[in-house]
Amino acid sequence: MEEASSSSGHPRHGDPPPHHVLGYGGFHGGAMPNHSMPSATFFEQDGGGGGAYFGELEEAFMHQVATFSSSGGRRAAHQQQTPTATSTIAHHHGHSNAMPFPSTVAATATAVVAVAAGGARPPPTLDIFPAWPMASLSLHHTPKEGSNVTADSTDSESSSKNNMNKDSSDHHHQQGLVGVVTVASQFHQIPEQYQPQHHQQKMATSSTHSDRTGKALDPKQTTRRLAQNREAARKSRLRKKAYIQQLESGKLKLAQLEQDLQRARSQGLLVGGAPGGNSSAGAAMFDAEYNRWLDDDSRRMVELRGGLHAHLPDSDLRAIIDDALNHYDELFRLKGAAARTDVFHLITGMWATPAERCFLWMGGFRPSDLLKACTLVPQLDPLTEQQMVGICGLEQSLLQAEEALTQGLEQLHQSLAVTVAGSGCLADDANIGSFMGDMAVALGKLSNLEGFVIQADNLRQQTLHQMHRILTVRQAARCFLAIGEYHNRLRALSSLWASRPREILMPDEGNCGQLSIAAHPSESQYSAF
Amino acid sequence: MAAASTDDVGDVRRTVEEKPVVVVGRRGCCMVHVARRLLLGQGANPAVLEVADDADPAALVVALRSSSVNSAKGVVDAYGAAPVATVAAAARHAAFPAVFIGGKLVGGLDRLMAMHIAGELVPVLKQAGALWL
Numbered sequence: 001m002e003e004a005s006s007s008s009g010h011p012r013h014g015d016p017p018p019h020h021v022l023g024y025g026g027f028h029g030g031a032m033p034n035h036s037m038p039s040a041t042f043f044e045q046d047g048g049g050g051g052a053y054f055g056e057l058e059e060a061f062m063h064q065v066a067t068f069s070s071s072g073g074r075r076a077a078h079q080q081q082t083p084t085a086t087s088t089i090a091h092h093h094g095h096s097n098a099m100p101f102p103s104t105v106a107a108t109a110t111a112v113v114a115v116a117a118g119g120a121r122p123p124p125t126l127d128i129f130p131a132w133p134m135a136s137l138s139l140h141h142t143p144k145e146g147s148n149v150t151a152d153s154t155d156s157e158s159s160s161k162n163n164m165n166k167d168s169s170d171h172h173h174q175q176g177l178v179g180v181v182t183v184a185s186q187f188h189q190i191p192e193q194y195q196p197q198h199h200q201q202k203m204a205t206s207s208t209h210s211d212r213t214g215k216a217l218d219p220k221q222t223t224r225r226l227a228q229n230r231e232a233a234r235k236s237r238l239r240k241k242a243y244i245q246q247l248e249s250g251k252l253k254l255a256q257l258e259q260d261l262q263r264a265r266s267q268g269l270l271v272g273g274a275p276g277g278n279s280s281a282g283a284a285m286f287d288a289e290y291n292r293w294l295d296d297d298s299r300r301m302v303e304l305r306g307g308l309h310a311h312l313p314d315s316d317l318r319a320i321i322d323d324a325l326n327h328y329d330e331l332f333r334l335k336g337a338a339a340r341t342d343v344f345h346l347i348t349g350m351w352a353t354p355a356e357r358c359f360l361w362m363g364g365f366r367p368s369d370l371l372k373a374c375t376l377v378p379q380l381d382p383l384t385e386q387q388m389v390g391i392c393g394l395e396q397s398l399l400q401a402e403e404a405l406t407q408g409l410e411q412l413h414q415s416l417a418v419t420v421a422g423s424g425c426l427a428d429d430a431n432i433g434s435f436m437g438d439m440a441v442a443l444g445k446l447s448n449l450e451g452f453v454i455q456a457d458n459l460r461q462q463t464l465h466q467m468h469r470i471l472t473v474r475q476a477a478r479c480f481l482a483i484g485e486y487h488n489r490l491r492a493l494s495s496l497w498a499s500r501p502r503e504i505l506m507p508d509e510g511n512c513g514q515l516s517i518a519a520h521p522s523e524s525q526y527s528a529f
Numbered sequence: 530m531a532a533a534s535t536d537d538v539g540d541v542r543r544t545v546e547e548k549p550v551v552v553v554g555r556r557g558c559c560m561v562h563v564a565r566r567l568l569l570g571q572g573a574n575p576a577v578l579e580v581a582d583d584a585d586p587a588a589l590v591v592a593l594r595s596s597s598v599n600s601a602k603g604v605v606d607a608y609g610a611a612p613v614a615t616v617a618a619a620a621r622h623a624a625f626p627a628v629f630i631g632g633k634l635v636g637g638l639d640r641l642m643a644m645h646i647a648g649e650l651v652p653v654l655k656q657a658g659a660l661w662l
Contacts, residue, residue, distance in 0.1 A: 400645070403570070415559070451638075455563070
């Protein structure tokens with residue numbers, strides 16, 4: 001029953017209800033037998049006159065009861081036998097949004113039938129427990145409804161009592177009606193998705209409507225109006241559903257766009273997002289350039305490997321190696337420019353993968369680590385004595401130079417800390433005035449960071465050049481390959497670490513056993529590397 | 530190791546002539562510290578000269594060049610693979626800290642590092658008589 005009537009069951013006059021009310025749809029439909037709504041067919045009214053709603057309902061119930069009592073079947077087209085009535089209602093209601101309708105209507109029917117058919121034999125098989133759970137109520141209700149609903153029920157009760165007084169004071173009828181109202185009032189307690197303003201209006205209209213006793217109203221008019229209301233209610237429900245769906249999809253789209261934007265920005269495809277956070281224009285630009293450099297580098301490594309395996313003449317190999325060396329010079333030039341633009345981006349290693357960042361030294365790889373990558377190089381092309389001396393000397397020099405730079409940076413840290421701490425106690429109010437002065441000095445000191453990154457890159461560059469000088473062409477080729485592969489492995493380590501399956505050990509409550517669950521591997525934005 | 534402070538070019542020249550290893554830099558500059566540590570690690574004992582924050586390294590180089598010091602080629606010669614031909618070129622590359630070994634301008638910290646990695650620093654220091662060991 002796609003009906004959204006007031007909880008009192010009174011027809012709305014031009015007020016399309018936004019939501020359907022559960023219990024009373026059935027009642028409503030029941031009052032209008034001529035309506036084509038399927039659930040209406042259950043409560044058939046034999047021209048109940050344009051009476052008040054409850055008057056009609058009462059008659060409808062009475063008629064139905066009478067039909068039940070008799071071995072009815074005359075209006076087989078319009079009504080169902082009691083045993084199947086419930087299921088049919090359920091069936092019909094199943095088509096609609098109002099899932100609980102079958103339960104409520106069926107319960108109502110059974111209750112009414114049981115009450116009204118006083119002396120009549122109750123149908124042998126009555127499905128009191130409907131197939132549809134009451135829990136599948138619509139979620140759109142506010143706590144306020146409860147109070148409104150209760151108020152409404154009392155009013156409807158009073159109005160229906162008025163009806164009763166106006167109509168025949170048949171005890172039978174009263175009983176039936178009371179039964180209806182009692183059951184009906186129970187349904188009031190079911191949370192309805194109901195708007196208070198409509199409620200008040202319905203209250204007004206219902207009371208006036210019942211007062212009028214409907215003698216002036218044409219049943220057909222009422223029927224049409226009710227149908228219109230139902231239609232309007234249904235349409236508004238569908239609109240609401242569509243709107244919610246739109247919102248949901250919009251939300252998903254927004255999240256998707258944000259993700260894409262973040263990814264693109266981190267890859268430097270969009271230069272200049274909002275500065276701040278971890279992505280400034282300079283940082284984004286460097287990231288993009290660095291990624292391009294990485295692609296170029298891998299290309300050169302492939303070329304170098306191919307040249308080695310193809311046993312190219314030394315002159316050709318030398319050309320490739322020189323080219324690779326120049327390519328490294330290009331990288332350090334890029335990094336130098338980035339250091340002047342955004343030193344924090346470089347020195348915090350946000351441009352590198354997590355594993356690389358872990359071993360980061362002054363905004364890049366530690367030069368002495370390069371020698372570790374090349375220690376196994378001499379296997380096929382052994383080093384001469386002189387070369388060994390040269391390499392050892394290089395390692396020694398590197399360690400000393402790295403130590404000197406590290407100590408210099410440490411001194412910068414200390415100096416900066418002293419500046420930020422200020423001359424007095426930071427807790428004292430008097431030192432607020434020194435804020436700007438201290439900040440100015442600190443800014444000046446911070447600028448030294450650029451120098452450190454540039455000096456460190458210089459060290460890296462010199463290391464590569466020195467190795468190129470010491471080693472033969474083939475040795476240098478293998479060495480450069482080893483360096484490239486070393487960094488590839490570091491980047492792969494980052495990806496693997498990020499995507500490793502996590503084991504969550506949950507202690508079992510009762511026993512001492514443990515339950516391990518492999519969680520879904522987390523996403524890594526560096527998995528591209 | 531006390532660092533002498535001076536604003537006078539003459540002072541700088543005198544120090545450069547007298548001491549085998551001199552590091553001239555701005556006050557509180559961390560790179561001076563780095564250069565000094567590096568040289569100390571080689572066994573040299575550099576004299577550190579602090580100049581004013583606004584001192585111009587190029588001007589200093591030019592000034593030092595103008596008075597012939599220590600050798601026919603002047604102070605402005607730089608050690609290394611790419612000797613600087615003219616004073617103007619040297620002035621262009623001049624930066625603080627400036628390292629002088631044996632009265633000759635070596636260059637900035639990066640030049641010092643390059644020499645060190647290339648293994649050229651120790652021989653030069655030895656030649657200038659800067660190493661005690």
